[in-house]
Amino acid sequence: MTEPTPISPPTVVALPDVASSPSDPKKPRLTPPTTSTNLPVSSSDNAEASSSQSTEISPEQGGGGSVMTPVVVAEPLPDDEVEVTEEWWDLRMTWGGKVWEIRVGGNDMLYDFRAKLETLTAVPAASQKIIGLTKGKLSAELDSTRFGALGVKKGCKFTMIGTPEAQVFKDPSLVKLPEIFDDFDMQYPSHPTGKGGGILPADDPRNKRKVQEVIQSCPITVMNEPRPGKKLLVLDLDYTIVDTKPLLEGSLPAEECARPGLHEFLESVYEHYDIVVWSQTHWRWLESKLVELGMIGGTRNYRICFVSDRTTMFPIFSKRGGKIMKHEVKPLAYFWAKFPEWSQKNTIHIDDLARNFALNPGEGLKIRAFKSAGTLEGLQDRELLKLGPYVGLIRGWMTRLIS
Known part of the structure; x- marks a missing residue:
């Protein structure tokens, strides 16, 4: 197999896209250089995928x-739920006999909200039972839903039930490497x-x-x-x-x-x-x-x-x-x-x-x-x-x- 020979037009200087590999028999696709310097995330131009x-x-x-x-x-993801001017929710959660104040952005996912609760309480997201936040059940299938689309009222008070991970017995023989x-x-x-x-x-x-x-x-x-x-x-x-x-x-x-x-x-x-x-x-x-x-x-x-x-x-x-x-x-x-x-x-x-x-x-x-x-x-x-x-x-x- 011959080495791929990158070919760049005289006016185009750029990196190969993610489909390229030094052992790929196809020539790497080239893309125009980006002039964007916005942080925190690069949105530089790149070749669109040619196949699914x-x-x-x-x-x-x-x-x-x-x-x-x-x-x-x-x-x-669809952009119809993204808030250009983001709203914020200040909530109060009861858990373990204490009241916890939580702030959530409308563009956050339900997954992020559960992660906040886990950080505060050490209760794994999969073990959290949330009562009084929304009318329906907050199942894992809704994790990619924007918080602003859940219909939660501003200043809502809710209750969480769950046991911190450290207090859950684990059989040492079942603990595996990552x-x-x-x-x-x-x-x-x-x-x-x-x-x-x-x-x-x-x-x-x-x-x-x-x-x-x-x-x-x-x-x-x-x-x-x-x-x-x-x-x-x-x-x-x-x-x-x-x-x-x-x-x-x-x-x-x-x-x-x-x-x-x-x-x-x-x-x-x-x-x-x-x-x-x-x-x-x-x-x-x-x-x-x-x-x-x-x-x-x-x-x-x-x-x-x-x-x-x-x-x-x-x-x-x-x-x-x-x-x-x-x-x-x-x-x-x-x-x-x-x-x-x-x-x-x-x-x-x-x-x-x-x-x-x-x-x-x-x-x-x-x-x-x-x-x-x-x-x-x-x-x-x-x-x-x-x-x-x-x-x-x-x-x-x-x-x-x-x-």
Whole structure:
């Protein structure tokens, strides 16, 4: 299989869209550069998906033990419930013999309201029984409903019944390591498509507020200071550079879980990029595994700037085949707010899941997942070997864009 040859018109300099991969036999689609600098969420232009589903899952196409998760194009949520001038509800909740004051925005989802209650009381959302807030039952199927559309009266008083999670007995034998939910993927166009338009995740006021909450509540612990003039490479961990399942289970040594060519790839890009690792794994697992992999504290010719775990991610809602879907996202604006020298003009986010790019589709580069560590097929994986030169080409495009 021949290497893809990116072809850019003389007046167009941009990143490939999320459908591109260094091992994809098709040439990457190119998009016009964006001039938007609005934070917290990038709405940069990106090529619209050309098909509704990807079926490129053959290892022969991917170079060894890599697979491409089937992808469908996400459908934007309807915008008729979005409040341009947002209203707020000040509520009073009775629980555990106490009265709690809660403030909710009209653009918040019912899911966000339940999450507020869980933060205050430690009662899991699935265990909350809410009485007196609305006439009907607030089932999980309504989680994507805007709070302003629920018909709740301003100043409403209601009661919640539920037991905090810490007080619920759990059989220790049933407690498992965290699992990464990745059996589907969704690709987001940069413009609403089809009838009815809708609102994209990057433009949703609720999602913008969530990004600001992450920025304000989650400090970044820098391990190696950003270097002047370097671009930003955000690298997913789970199934992108590591086969996560055997790594977390301990069924294989860490070095055997690493994708072939991992350290060579990181050394090759470090000359021009500061490297940030973003994982859906919680920090208590992430730090020790990165040390075991030799990515932190090793003697390699690269340094990790900092890492981010799933506490800096949050769920968004969209549609898939007409049904409401919920998944977490990685907002790059979290990094850009902390380090203004980085922006949509000099950032690449590499991941095996396009849905993680939902708020920043123009900065995402999807590659094939690595799920075959410890096998001959896994040893033959060549994705990272091809990714290094490919990222070098993108750096050239970004340099021309900035200049």
